[in-house]
Amino acid sequence: MLRLNTRDPGFEKAFRRLVRDRRESEGDVARDVELLLAEVRNRGDAALVELTAKFDRHSLASEDDWRISPESCAAAYAALDDDLRAALDLAAARIRAYHEAQKPEDRDYTDAAGVRLGAVWRAVDAAGLYVPGGRASYPSSLLMNALPAKVAGVERLVVVTPTPGGVANPLVLAAAHIAGVDEVWRVGGAQAIGALAYGTQRIRPVDVITGPGNAWVAEAKRQLYGVVGIDMVAGPSEILVIADGRNNPEWIAADLLSQAEHDPAAQAILITDDPLFADMVADQVGVTLSLLRTARVASESWNTHGVIIEVASLDEAPALANALAAEHVEIAVDEPEGLFRAIRHAGSVFLGRHTPEAIGDYLAGPNHVLPTGRRARFASGLSVLDFMKRTSFIQMSEKAMGAIGPAAVALAEAEGLPAHARSVAVRLGQ
Amino acid sequence: MLRLNTRDPGFEKAFRRLVRDRRESEGDVARDVELLLAEVRNRGDAALVELTAKFDRHSLASEDDWRISPESCAAAYAALDDDLRAALDLAAARIRAYHEAQKPEDRDYTDAAGVRLGAVWRAVDAAGLYVPGGRASYPSSLLMNALPAKVAGVERLVVVTPTPGGVANPLVLAAAHIAGVDEVWRVGGAQAIGALAYGTQRIRPVDVITGPGNAWVAEAKRQLYGVVGIDMVAGPSEILVIADGRNNPEWIAADLLSQAEHDPAAQAILITDDPLFADMVADQVGVTLSLLRTARVASESWNTHGVIIEVASLDEAPALANALAAEHVEIAVDEPEGLFRAIRHAGSVFLGRHTPEAIGDYLAGPNHVLPTGRRARFASGLSVLDFMKRTSFIQMSEKAMGAIGPAAVALAEAEGLPAHARSVAVRLGQ
Numbered sequence: 090m091l092r093l094n095t096r097d098p099g100f101e102k103a104f105r106r107l108v109r110d111r112r113e114s115e116g117d118v119a120r121d122v123e124l125l126l127a128e129v130r131n132r133g134d135a136a137l138v139e140l141t142a143k144f145d146r147h148s149l150a151s152e153d154d155w156r157i158s159p160e161s162c163a164a165a166y167a168a169l170d171d172d173l174r175a176a177l178d179l180a181a182a183r184i185r186a187y188h189e190a191q192k193p194e195d196r197d198y199t200d201a202a203g204v205r206l207g208a209v210w211r212a213v214d215a216a217g218l219y220v221p222g223g224r225a226s227y228p229s230s231l232l233m234n235a236l237p238a239k240v241a242g243v244e245r246l247v248v249v250t251p252t253p254g255g256v257a258n259p260l261v262l263a264a265a266h267i268a269g270v271d272e273v274w275r276v277g278g279a280q281a282i283g284a285l286a287y288g289t290q291r292i293r294p295v296d297v298i299t300g301p302g303n304a305w306v307a308e309a310k311r312q313l314y315g316v317v318g319i320d321m322v323a324g325p326s327e328i329l330v331i332a333d334g335r336n337n338p339e340w341i342a343a344d345l346l347s348q349a350e351h352d353p354a355a356q357a358i359l360i361t362d363d364p365l366f367a368d369m370v371a372d373q374v375g376v377t378l379s380l381l382r383t384a385r386v387a388s389e390s391w392n393t394h395g396v397i398i399e400v401a402s403l404d405e406a407p408a409l410a411n412a413l414a415a416e417h418v419e420i421a422v423d424e425p426e427g428l429f430r431a432i433r434h435a436g437s438v439f440l441g442r443h444t445p446e447a448i449g450d451y452l453a454g455p456n457h458v459l460p461t462g463r464r465a466r467f468a469s470g471l472s473v474l475d476f477m478k479r480t481s482f483i484q485m486s487e488k489a490m491g492a493i494g495p496a497a498v499a500l501a502e503a504e505g506l507p508a509h510a511r512s513v514a515v516r517l518g519q
Numbered sequence: 520m521l522r523l524n525t526r527d528p529g530f531e532k533a534f535r536r537l538v539r540d541r542r543e544s545e546g547d548v549a550r551d552v553e554l555l556l557a558e559v560r561n562r563g564d565a566a567l568v569e570l571t572a573k574f575d576r577h578s579l580a581s582e583d584d585w586r587i588s589p590e591s592c593a594a595a596y597a598a599l600d601d602d603l604r605a606a607l608d609l610a611a612a613r614i615r616a617y618h619e620a621q622k623p624e625d626r627d628y629t630d631a632a633g634v635r636l637g638a639v640w641r642a643v644d645a646a647g648l649y650v651p652g653g654r655a656s657y658p659s660s661l662l663m664n665a666l667p668a669k670v671a672g673v674e675r676l677v678v679v680t681p682t683p684g685g686v687a688n689p690l691v692l693a694a695a696h697i698a699g700v701d702e703v704w705r706v707g708g709a710q711a712i713g714a715l716a717y718g719t720q721r722i723r724p725v726d727v728i729t730g731p732g733n734a735w736v737a738e739a740k741r742q743l744y745g746v747v748g749i750d751m752v753a754g755p756s757e758i759l760v761i762a763d764g765r766n767n768p769e770w771i772a773a774d775l776l777s778q779a780e781h782d783p784a785a786q787a788i789l790i791t792d793d794p795l796f797a798d799m800v801a802d803q804v805g806v807t808l809s810l811l812r813t814a815r816v817a818s819e820s821w822n823t824h825g826v827i828i829e830v831a832s833l834d835e836a837p838a839l840a841n842a843l844a845a846e847h848v849e850i851a852v853d854e855p856e857g858l859f860r861a862i863r864h865a866g867s868v869f870l871g872r873h874t875p876e877a878i879g880d881y882l883a884g885p886n887h888v889l890p891t892g893r894r895a896r897f898a899s900g901l902s903v904l905d906f907m908k909r910t911s912f913i914q915m916s917e918k919a920m921g922a923i924g925p926a927a928v929a930l931a932e933a934e935g936l937p938a939h940a941r942s943v944a945v946r947l948g949q
Binding site for chain 1: 602603605606607609610613616617620621623626630632634635636638641643644657658659690726727741744745747748751752767769770773774776777779780781807810811812813817855859862863864865866867868869870871873874875876877878879880881882883884885886889890892894895896897898899900902904908909910911912913914915916917919920923924925926927929930931933934935936937938939940941942943945946
């Protein structure tokens with residue numbers, strides 16, 4: 090854990106290093122992924138069979154080897170403990186409600202020149218969702234990716250997920266049932282992304298691909314950007330907690346560790362104006378770590394990437410937060426509005442002492458797929474907009490053409506595009 | 520020009536080939552671009568000086584060699600012909616008005632469980648806009664990229680543009696003045712994109728980069744996607760005209776050629792239910808070509824990529840249009856609404872007989888930066904949203920936590936994330 094103080098002479102330099110450190114492997118997977126994608130593009134299902142046997146030790150032979158049926162997902166849902174089923178249902182209902190209100194409105198109006206203008210939003214036809222196998226296979230993640238697509242109106246929602254040794258996560262299948270996923274294919278890795286983008290004999294192509302994955306999956310999405318739409322590149326999780334000294338150190342320690350336990354490369358940062366409180370949180374992190382089953386990962390993250398920044402006043406916090414542009418920002422003070430208004434760059438903000446980041450991971454309603462690695466400077470969390478697109482439209486009348494057509498002719502001629510000019514001029518009777 | 524008829528037995532196969540043909544060079548520029556970006560990242564301004572001397576025959580020595588001042592842009596504006604200046608001003612005013620209405624609304628509400636939820640939209644701090652040199656350097660393109668950024672509230676808007684042999688396009692400078700561009704740097708190519716993304720000693724980095732460019736520029740943007748936000752990959756222009764037999768063939772021919780004249784790889788497609796009208800348009804294309812200064816490019820595009828599809832009824836047109844997902848779709852009939860409602864995938868739609876696509880290129884108002892190469896299946900035209908991002912927020916009360924906290928604890932435990940569970944449980948007094 091790194092401890093900084095804005096009053097120290099070396100602060101600027103150390104903070105700049107912190108901002109620049111992206112904690113992302115830039116390992117050279119690009120060439121591997123290129124080859125995997127070419128295999129799937131050229132050989133379709135046959136390539137999937139080979140690669141799935143090789144990487145997932147899973148044989149794609151019978152229909153059941155290829156797909157998990159909607160009935161199996163429904164059975165997984167029915168088999169859940171009552172409490173857990175109710176919790177997943179509550180999460181789905183709250184996520185759905187928040188995203189329903191995101192649906193954009195169409196526009197259609199006629200302006201003073203008599204030109205009818207507008208835009209209509211429509212869902213993409215089909216979306217693909219990657220669900221990792223193993224440890225990072227989370228039902229909450231399925232809901233957060235699938236529900237915005239369904240709310241957007243996507244008619245065909247396809248999940249691909251590796252089932253190493255044939256084993257699938259029943260919680261994820263239950264979540265797929267709740268979300269109304271249409272197809273679940275037992276393929277993973279870059280090859281699954283290729284199948285979704287190009288289509289194979291069995292798997293029809295989709296238009297947008299979202300969902301978390303390892304470096305190969307992320308690189309495959311990056312390479313296919315433009316062939317399909319994708320969500321933003323995702324790096325290790327981050328939390329920035331801005332807290333005064335009147336918080337319970339146990340609560341704040343738990344909040345910091347809730348991100349640290351995701352990944353050794355995750356980063357938890359505390360900004361506080363109270364050095365004694367900073368000490369108490371640091372101690373409490375140690376105590377809490379001893380209680381966690383995830384201590385190995387969480388302590389590696391905290392020891393390597395954890396940071397406590399002491400500030401003279403919390404008024405310094407927004408500038409630091411904006412430079413960090415963190416995925417999650419907690420503002421644990423009594424009156425968080427002032428600080429909140431000054432924070433320009435953050436994926437999601439958690440206001441007040443009673444709002445741990447984890448409540449947003451599961452069921453507050455907003456999406457937990459958020460920009461990491463300072464991408465909150467320019468990117469937003471996943472939303473229904475990622476599964477929709479806008480078509481603008483224009484309708485001219487003869488009168489409107491008389492009003493604005495001549496200017497279009499002048500511009501087209503100035504740009505050296507005579508057919509552009511002509512297509513307007515002929516309608517002006519020229 | 521290819522002529523198809525939906526009643527011919529070979530139609531399906533020929534149409535499928537048409538849909539798949541992307542007309543985009545997939546030349547191997549990736550490695551070159553990687554090296555150029557590394558040069559700029561590692562050596563900053565010194566790399567720009569060398570590469571600009573090499574590629575643009577322009578020496579970056581004095582301040583004036585590096586930058587075009589706001590005063591020079593103002594002078595270029597003042598020196599315009601009155602008609603042209605009025606036309607550019609009209610275009611800017613109309614584009615600004617259309618994009619103003621795109622600004623998204625913030626949300627802030629408290630739901631039945633007592634959870635405060637919402638989202639705030641904020642502009643990115645800085646945006647970079649690439650403006651090509653030479654033939655494809657268009658003032659309209661500058662307005663279409665710069666004005667949405669300015670309307671979004673971007674405080675620092677930076678143009679990079681190559682000035683081969685030191686020469687800049689005065690029309691583009693005038694447009695930069697109108698749009699309120701803050702900095703104009705005389706660098707181009709992949710190296711300019713690298714400078715915008717990474718920053719150099721002289722050029723501060725930006726958060727989003729948009730604007731058209733050659734294959735090197737496009738590849739540089741693709742490689743930097745995630746370091747900065749970028750606009751959608753753009754391919755050659757396309758127009759699909761759906762027209763009944765009661766159109767003036769001269770008008771429709773001009774419309775088809777207005778896209779063909781952009782690029783030998785551009786594509787113009789006519790769908791009509793009237794074979795005689797199809798013949799007349801084909802003839803008229805020949806006549807019009809003979810009048811155009813751009814005949815060489817336009818005829819190469821039309822001969823190589825032009826298509827006329829005869830349908831038994833225009834009711835067949837929407838399905839074909841959706842498969843093509845074209846950048847521009849004209850619906851040249853008296854009552855275009857029915858066909859328009861059935862078209863799900865298109866960048867922009869031009870309704871009725873009096874709406875040539877070119878009016879949208881200049882000053883109708885909607886953006887002319889639109890998805891090409893079937894990307895209208897999942898992508899939208901450029902908008903203020905490309906220069907903004909959304910931060911979601913959550914505020915829990917103790918009461919709200921009591922209502923939904925236990926479900927979050929259950930889900931966190933089921934996912935094997937004990938610190939997540941703990942951060943909620945401690946606030947429930949557990």
